[in-house]
Amino acid sequence: MISLKNIERFYNQGLQKAWVLRDISIDIEEGSFVTIMGPSGSGKTTLLNIIGMLDQPNNGEYYFFDEPVHKFRERKRTELHKHYIGFIFQAYHLIDDLTVYENIETPLLYKNVPRSQRRAIVADILDRFNIVAKKDLFPHQLSGGQQQLVGVARAVVGKPKLLLADEPTGNLHSTQGKIIMDTLAELHKEGITIIQVTHDENNIKYGDRVIELWDGFIKNDLKTAEALSASQ
Amino acid sequence: MLTNYIKLAWRNLIRNKNYSIINIVGLTIGLACFMLIMLYVNHEWSYDKFHGDGDQIYRVGLERKYPGRSRSYAIIPHSYGEAIKEEISSVEESCRLFFFGGNNFQFKIEDQSYEESSFMWSDSTFFKLFDITLLQGDPSQVLNLPNQVVLTESAARKYFGQSDPLGKTILPLNQNQPLVVSGVCDDIPENSHFKFNILISSSSLGPFLQQPNYLSFSAYTYIKLTENTDPEVVERQFPDLVVKYASGQVLNHFGVNYEEYQAQGNGYRYFLQPLYDIHLTSNLEAEMRVPGSKSRVYFFCIIAFMILIIACINFMNLATARSAGRGREVGIRKTLGSNRLSIGAQFLMEAILISLCATVLAWGVTSTVLPYFNTLAGKQFILQDVLQGRFISMVIVVALLTGLLAGLYPALSLSSFKPVEVMRGQLIHSRQGRSVRNGLVIFQFSISVFLIVASLFVYQQWLFTQNKSLGFEKDGVINLNTTGALDRIESESFKNELLRLPNVIAVGGCNSQPGQGYFGISFKANGANEMTTGSGLIVDEGYIECMDMEMVTGRSFSKSFMDTLSLVINESAAREMGLEDPVGKRVTSSDNFLNTVPGEVNNYTIVGVVKDFHFQSLHHKISPLFFVHNQRSLLGAGIDNQISVRISSEDVESTLASMGSLWRSMESEVPFSFTFMDQEWANLYEKEITTRRVSSLFTIIAIFIACLGLLALAAFTAEQKMKEIGVRKVLGASSLDIVTMLSRNFLKLVIVSILIATPLAWYAIKQWLTNFAYSIPMQIWPFIIGAFLALFIAFLTVSIQSYRAARISPIHALKDE
Ligand SMILES: Nc1ncnc2c1ncn2[C@@H]1O[C@H](COP(=O)(O)OP(=O)(O)O)[C@@H](O)[C@H]1O
Numbered sequence A: 001m002i003s004l005k006n007i008e009r010f011y012n013q014g015l016q017k018a019w020v021l022r023d024i025s026i027d028i029e030e031g032s033f034v035t036i037m038g039p040s041g042s043g044k045t046t047l048l049n050i051i052g053m054l055d056q057p058n059n060g061e062y063y064f065f066d067e068p069v070h071k072f073r074e075r076k077r078t079e080l081h082k083h084y085i086g087f088i089f090q091a092y093h094l095i096d097d098l099t100v101y102e103n104i105e106t107p108l109l110y111k112n113v114p115r116s117q118r119r120a121i122v123a124d125i126l127d128r129f130n131i132v133a134k135k136d137l138f139p140h141q142l143s144g145g146q147q148q149l150v151g152v153a154r155a156v157v158g159k160p161k162l163l164l165a166d167e168p169t170g171n172l173h174s175t176q177g178k179i180i181m182d183t184l185a186e187l188h189k190e191g192i193t194i195i196q197v198t199h200d201e202n203n204i205k206y207g208d209r210v211i212e213l214w215d216g217f218i219k220n221d222l223k224t225a226e227a228l229s230a231s232q
Numbered sequence B: 001m002l003t004n005y006i007k008l009a010w011r012n013l014i015r016n017k018n019y020s021i022i023n024i025v026g027l028t029i030g031l032a033c034f035m036l037i038m039l040y041v042n043h044e045w046s047y048d049k050f051h052g053d054g055d056q057i058y059r060v061g062l063e064r065k066y067p068g069r070s071r072s073y074a075i076i077p078h079s080y081g082e083a084i085k086e087e088i089s090s091v092e093e094s095c096r097l098f099f100f101g102g103n104n105f106q107f108k109i110e111d112q113s114y115e116e117s118s119f120m121w122s123d124s125t126f127f128k129l130f131d132i133t134l135l136q137g138d139p140s141q142v143l144n145l146p147n148q149v150v151l152t153e154s155a156a157r158k159y160f161g162q163s164d165p166l167g168k169t170i171l172p173l174n175q176n177q178p179l180v181v182s183g184v185c186d187d188i189p190e191n192s193h194f195k196f197n198i199l200i201s202s203s204s205l206g207p208f209l210q211q212p213n214y215l216s217f218s219a220y221t222y223i224k225l226t227e228n229t230d231p232e233v234v235e236r237q238f239p240d241l242v243v244k245y246a247s248g249q250v251l252n253h254f255g256v257n258y259e260e261y262q263a264q265g266n267g268y269r270y271f272l273q274p275l276y277d278i279h280l281t282s283n284l285e286a287e288m289r290v291p292g293s294k295s296r297v298y299f300f301c302i303i304a305f306m307i308l309i310i311a312c313i314n315f316m317n318l319a320t321a322r323s324a325g326r327g328r329e330v331g332i333r334k335t336l337g338s339n340r341l342s343i344g345a346q347f348l349m350e351a352i353l354i355s356l357c358a359t360v361l362a363w364g365v366t367s368t369v370l371p372y373f374n375t376l377a378g379k380q381f382i383l384q385d386v387l388q389g390r391f392i393s394m395v396i397v398v399a400l401l402t403g404l405l406a407g408l409y410p411a412l413s414l415s416s417f418k419p420v421e422v423m424r425g426q427l428i429h430s431r432q433g434r435s436v437r438n439g440l441v442i443f444q445f446s447i448s449v450f451l452i453v454a455s456l457f458v459y460q461q462w463l464f465t466q467n468k469s470l471g472f473e474k475d476g477v478i479n480l481n482t483t484g485a486l487d488r489i490e491s492e493s494f495k496n497e498l499l500r501l502p503n504v505i506a507v508g509g510c511n512s513q514p515g516q517g518y519f520g521i522s523f524k525a526n527g528a529n530e531m532t533t534g535s536g537l538i539v540d541e542g543y544i545e546c547m548d549m550e551m552v553t554g555r556s557f558s559k560s561f562m563d564t565l566s567l568v569i570n571e572s573a574a575r576e577m578g579l580e581d582p583v584g585k586r587v588t589s590s591d592n593f594l595n596t597v598p599g600e601v602n603n604y605t606i607v608g609v610v611k612d613f614h615f616q617s618l619h620h621k622i623s624p625l626f627f628v629h630n631q632r633s634l635l636g637a638g639i640d641n642q643i644s645v646r647i648s649s650e651d652v653e654s655t656l657a658s659m660g661s662l663w664r665s666m667e668s669e670v671p672f673s674f675t676f677m678d679q680e681w682a683n684l685y686e687k688e689i690t691t692r693r694v695s696s697l698f699t700i701i702a703i704f705i706a707c708l709g710l711l712a713l714a715a716f717t718a719e720q721k722m723k724e725i726g727v728r729k730v731l732g733a734s735s736l737d738i739v740t741m742l743s744r745n746f747l748k749l750v751i752v753s754i755l756i757a758t759p760l761a762w763y764a765i766k767q768w769l770t771n772f773a774y775s776i777p778m779q780i781w782p783f784i785i786g787a788f789l790a791l792f793i794a795f796l797t798v799s800i801q802s803y804r805a806a807r808i809s810p811i812h813a814l815k816d817e
């Protein structure tokens, strides 16, 4: 599904290059659940953004379903992104002025889904995530865990093939975090591909593969079981 | 502490450079406009205030009543001046001025010919009543005798150079009696409702003043009341005076006693006008100078304040909008122990500092644009006017008030932040703050829409007055000021010679032109029992044709008839006299100032009716007009005061040149002088031109400042919504989606503004149009244009900002710090 070849990303700082990602080559199959780990500043978010087509590498090739994303113009990338990818953020990033219902509805608006269908899809999702009672509340009226649940609902409402989660439980305490992770696991079971960034060792077990970044390089790329035994 | 505030305020200005610039630019322009308008308004208010005892001085005005209507005059019968002073004890002094507009005074000093356009006659009490300093001569002597004149300082210098003018003589043309200079006085200030360079003793006017006259109006009559006299008490004594003095003459002239005369609906009501109020409030017939207008002064004041308020609103909006950023600062300061007062003071200081900066800049701007403003407003302000202590102190007060106004709300709102809430980020999206901002934006744009619509109407009305058919053709007419210098035979041959010139189409003689003012005259149709008063005009046989006036029935004056006692009237006169079929009807006049043979009965026959034409500006309704043949000229049979020449548009220069040499061949002592009729007519609308120019300029400025604010607010909103924009882009929004989202709210505000401004503008414009006797109808399209223009400008302003925001990459927007 995803194939990265020799991806490099740097920022120009004065005359020097500040390297963020170097020589990243990864293949990810459809239906897998990948965890990206690494210390702060190691380039996890940047990698996620590149995979999510929000950011472009300076060098290297990126194939998404065998399509050469690195050759596409912005408009085309935006289209791909819009139809295939859902995002979950550490800080939830719900829109303050919109209700829960409206937040979840937004991606469908941009996909020009007709109104009646939208209503059905959103109702379905609300029901599924058990937040029907909250649909008319504004984000600041919800707890962090509830907000992130809405964030997940919003990310999957458009039926993406790939779900990208950047430290989705980073701002939550463990019980709330567990609910989110269980939800992701369930989504994964239904066939969605997930890439998560996390610091929390507990979250590793939900995935099937762990990629560890260190200063922009891939330090380890292991199956989850191997990774867990290695760290013990 | 204060220096600390200033230091912090200054740092804040520097740190938020863009906002500071927008604030300062907006306030600078606003304050500069305010200063300029205040200069103008101050000047208008200052009229006649230089007369020390001016609060005791009044002008006597007259409301002349006719059955079913009345007209009010600034001039009254000349004998009342004396009568009032004698009969009413609280009248300390009286003074009459005589002024006949439209004429030039031509005279010789030694062998040199001169022409003076600004001159009056006055009683000897002039310098007792008015605070004009007499530089040379004895105040109680200067105007005592016939043929004495007082010159203003600059007139003395102009005519006599360095030599002492006292005792020198001036020889008026067409007169044998020389005038002797008996005094020199200060120049009349520009802000005076009367103006002269030469003041002639009223006794020089000749025998006409010796005849008692309580009926026909000629004198501007001023009285000075003793201190603390209620003018109403004086006014209440006037009716008895009228009965006492005028009733005899009424009986003589109209053949009825005064009571009966009044019962018919006629009468004379005299009233007092405070000297200080004449310029702005009086708009009577026969004013000496074009009066000002209180409503225009108010209108300009309102514009000035509106612009200033718009600029202040920018400041408030930007300050509170930025409260998200500043809120954190407030929170931290409060946790450090700062109280609300000192935080409020800090913000207020910032506002005042900005407004003071803007004031200094505005001062510079005002001084720089002063010459342009002068052309625009038709005034002569100089740098000293801006440097006057009074003006400076007013400006400083306004600057401080502006700072307070602009800073108070932000100071109150920002200093009320609770640290805990700020830290939790709750107030950052304060709904209350946003709705106040929305309200203020609506206010700004309501003003802008109002001004756009109003300017469109002012402009339309102006076009209308310019293009409305006047009933005669003013273009292509040249008026020669012959001032009766040619006698009957010379005049006849001069006119014939003119007609022979290649590009001359028509020639006509007259005593006055449309727009210059006509004399008053009354006629009574045979069998009618009341007089019809109207304007009189003396013309020759060629004039009506020359002006392209249209005859409705009958004929105009003609050489083939003996027309000395013929009369041509306009439609209004026929209507007012109640004549269905006027031609051939006989009418009599009681006015005997035309050169009548003593004892002759003034029986005239109407020979034709001219279609109503506008002989006054469109402020005035067309009133009755009587054309008298020039055999009965005020100056003598067959003598013309002015000669109108219609020329073809080709080769105007050479036509003028040949007319000039033709005039000189007549060997008259009067220099060749002419005016273009269309230009003179345009001068009648001078005030409208000023209003139009000033209102459109300040409208543009108001909109500019409002847009400046909108620009900053849009930029701010975009900045504040950066995260939301980022999220939406991640969720699949295109740039267009983002622009729409950001612009929509602002456009909603503008639409609300349009809804508010439209009815207000409708009402105000309807009121304004009633000032004109002839005006454009209320129309829809200026409102539509105004609405679209406001929407368009606002959209342009906002979308530029929104587009920039929409282009930003979401990963920058969403970076968690
Ligand atoms: N716009 C940028 N300009 C310069 N450096 C950046 C920019 N964005 C990220 N970086 C740098 O890239 C590195 C990796 O960042 P990031 O991918 O966010 O790390 P992580 O998510 O692993 O904490 C960091 O050192 C950061 O300072």
Ligand SMILES: [Mg+2]
Pocket: A044, A045, A046
């Ligand atoms: Mg990160």
